[in-house]
Amino acid sequence: MMSNGDVYENINKTDKVRKLEKRLKQAQRKLSRSYEQNKYKKVGENCYFNNRQKQICRVQKLHQRLANIRENYHKNIVSELVKTKPAFITLEDLNVRGMMKNRHLSKVIAQQSFFHFRTKLQMKCEEYGIELRLVNRFYPSTKLCSCCGYKKVDLTLKDRIYECVNCHQVLDRDLNAAMNLKQATEYELLVSV
Numbered sequence: 001m002m003s004n005g006d007v008y009e010n011i012n013k014t015d016k017v018r019k020l021e022k023r024l025k026q027a028q029r030k031l032s033r034s035y036e037q038n039k040y041k042k043v044g045e046n047c048y049f050n051n052r053q054k055q056i057c058r059v060q061k062l063h064q065r066l067a068n069i070r071e072n073y074h075k076n077i078v079s080e081l082v083k084t085k086p087a088f089i090t091l092e093d094l095n096v097r098g099m100m101k102n103r104h105l106s107k108v109i110a111q112q113s114f115f116h117f118r119t120k121l122q123m124k125c126e127e128y129g130i131e132l133r134l135v136n137r138f139y140p141s142t143k144l145c146s147c148c149g150y151k152k153v154d155l156t157l158k159d160r161i162y163e164c165v166n167c168h169q170v171l172d173r174d175l176n177a178a179m180n181l182k183q184a185t186e187y188e189l190l191v192s193v
């Protein structure tokens, strides 16, 4: 979600990626079963080594396909973001809360994925002369009211709408968080212009 209300779908929640991840899991399971069942066999005894090699290839290919999908998706978002030529872009450092919401995605992949995206964005910002800010993951972007700055402590993940008890602003939760990031005054400068 961007501060102008634009939403980019989470690529890891699409059917295509979910199906591929499921197939990857099955392939990995099959591979580890093969190790389990044949651990006492010696090399050259039967053809199972060839089969295992094939299974390893299958797993690698699935990994590659998933990586390519994420890569392309990030590329598209980055070029759309810089196309609008904003004065600055603020990014929130990878947050654990967000990662926990997606059971399909392991922490390691989430970290790699975020880092790839960040690097791509950084390169493009340098090229286009756009300031890039990184806000600390402990900044309470979802809890603050983007209108008056009031901090709501009892906000839960289920609350999709942010309702301020102080100034009575009612806003989409993610949009409110994006507005807060835009207004953030404490950040690390990844690209300065």
Ligand SMILES: [Zn+2]
Residues within 6 Å of the ligand: 145, 146, 147, 148, 149, 150, 164, 165, 166, 167, 168, 169
């Ligand atoms: Zn408020």
